Amino acid sequence: MPTLKDIALRVGVSISTVSRAISNDANRPVNEETKRKIREVAEEIGYEWDSPQARTAKDETNTSRRIGCIVPQTLTDNHPYFAPILSGFRRRLDTMGLSPVFIRASEEIGTVDRMRSLISDTGVEGVLAIGWYDKALFELLRKERVVILGVSLNNESMDVPIVDCDxxxxxxxxxxxxxxxxxxxxxxxxxxxxxxxxxxxxxxxxxxxxxxxxxxxxxxxxxxxxxxxxxxxxxxxxxxxxxxxxxxxxxxxxxxxxxxxxxxxxxxxxxxxxxxxxxxxxxxxxxxxxxxxxxxxxxxxVPKFEIGEIAAKTLIDYVDAAYTLPAKILLPYExxxxxxxxxxxxxxxx
The missing domain is CATH 3.40.50.2300 (Response regulator)
Structure with missing residues (x-):
């Protein structure tokens, strides 16, 4: 049976965007051209608009955004710099009625196969990468239409949105x-x-x-x-x-x-x-x-907690297709x- 993910991959948008198009979400509307493409692909692959899956999409639009975080093991727990960033990230998601579907150490994932399984098991739509970069795994995330947003990533060739300090x-x-x-x-x-x-x-x-x-x-x-x-x-x-x-x-x-x-x-x-x-x-x-x-x-x-908060909000915006080009948001320092x-x-x- 065709799924929301099948439509998202064909159109080149997130699962959340497909869900909002199906539900005609008035709070976060999808532009008409994208909505038209989604409907065309849905009809082409035989997606049933009145199926239980479609009704679930309509009922759960506001909670369908699945957000994860990947960070090196050495930067987790009580790390004096990155722990406040994670706290801000969690706090902002909580105010939006969301919680991370996973927060994993990069060492736990390690391989393309493990990353592919994680994507499949969680249905993740956006990943916050904190101080972590792996070329092969980033390429897989992009291939699977998972949005990546970075914190403490300074390699310009990564071509992902960034929230950080200047x-x-x-x-x-x-x-x-x-x-x-x-x-x-x-x-x-x-x-x-x-x-x-x-x-x-x-x-x-x-x-x-x-x-x-x-x-x-x-x-x-x-x-x-x-x-x-x-x-x-x-x-x-x-x-x-x-x-x-x-x-x-x-x-x-x-x-x-x-x-x-x-x-x-x-x-x-x-x-x-x-x-x-x-x-x-x-x-x-x-x-x-x-x-x-x-x-x-x-x-x-460096405003660490605020970096985490803004990263969470910005990642959600990208998952919702509010932006298309990768932006670099730099917070002030003192x-x-x-x-x-x-x-x-x-x-x-x-």
């Missing part, structure tokens, strides 16, 4: 803060999430932009690619401090996340560095623990200056 501008603001404190020798700790291409990483782009804009030299010895790993951040910072004479150390470090900054600060303290007198630190994300480090960490506030960068180095020129 990381380039935020990183630039953090580095400019250090420059205004008189620092000229500023290093970087960070790394890309999905590749080894540091040059394409948004926070690094913002760091580099601010440095070149101020006419400052990029010292390769101070650029540490931690590949988003806290242990590497600690070890790379330790290695840098041990391998360079003290008069060749940077006077400040911009860290692409607070999770990179905290172990780097620990490495500096173990080397008997005074923060910020010897080396100042600025992080990014302003996770809750940033205010409790010693000294308290300066950071860029620099929170604390003691880790409070030392004025304007008299020091390195």
């Amino acid at each position: 990381r380039v501008s935020a990183a630039r603001a953090a580095v400019r803060h250090l420059i205004l404190q008189g620092h000229t020798g500023i290093g970087f700790i960070g790394g890309p999430a999905f590749s080894n291409d540091l040059e394409g990483e948004e926070r690094y782009i913002g760091y580099k932009f601010a440095m070149l804009e101020a006419g400052l030299v990029l010292n390769e010895n101070w650029i540490l690619n931690a590949k988003w790993n806290v242990d590497r951040s600690f070890s790379l910072m330790t290695d840098m401090l041990n391998s360079l004479p003290e008069d060749e150390w940077p006077t400040a470090m911009f860290c692409a996340s607070d999770m990179m900054a905290i172990p780097a600060m620990r490495a500096a303290l173990e080397r008997k560095c005074r923060i910020p007198d010897d080396i100042a630190f600025v992080g990014m994300d302003n996770i809750e623990v940033a205010q409790y480090t010693s000294p308290p960490l300066s950071s860029v506030q 620099l929170i200056a604390r003691e880790s960068s409070a030392c004025d180095r304007s008299a020091r020129n390195k």
Whole structure:
């Protein structure tokens, strides 16, 4: 028997759109051209408009949207950055009378066959991808007409709608803060999430932009690619401090996340560095623990909960075919200056 999914695949729309066309939903109407195509395909494949399935579609239009979320295992549970995003995502869906049909760790899925089974078992229509990208699985989701919306995905070739913070501008603001404190020798700790291409990483782009804009030299010895790993951040910072004479150390470090900054600060303290007198630190994300480090960490506030809320609403809009082209929604940021960068180095020129 023909199904709503069969019609959706033939027309190139979501199952939710087919359901709304069948039910003549006045609250979220489908445009007439799309509705015409849906009806033509339905008649062509023999879909019965008065079948129990069609009546169910009419009765359940407002709850037919099936939304899922995929996130790496390391970013789930109580992760200080991504947990608030997930909370905002769940909260906004709840206010719309919805709940996720699944929230899965990307490691649980792993293969095309597992993803195909997940799509079939849940009837998912939209997936929020948080800090996760797999080319083959993204292609399968597209093939199955599942909408993808990304958070913390900065690869422009993905061609999916994004809800996030303007990381380039935020990183630039953090580095400019250090420059205004008189620092000229500023290093970087960070790394890309999905590749080894540091040059394409948004926070690094913002760091580099601010440095070149101020006419400052990029010292390769101070650029540490931690590949988003806290242990590497600690070890790379330790290695840098041990391998360079003290008069060749940077006077400040911009860290692409607070999770990179905290172990780097620990490495500096173990080397008997005074923060910020010897080396100042600025992080990014302003996770809750940033205010409790010693000294308290300066950071860029990212509206994490709000990113999750807006991601949920935007994903629903795409499932409902409110938009067709992939948009990039960037939320504002705010620099929170604390003691880790409070030392004025304007008299020091390195």
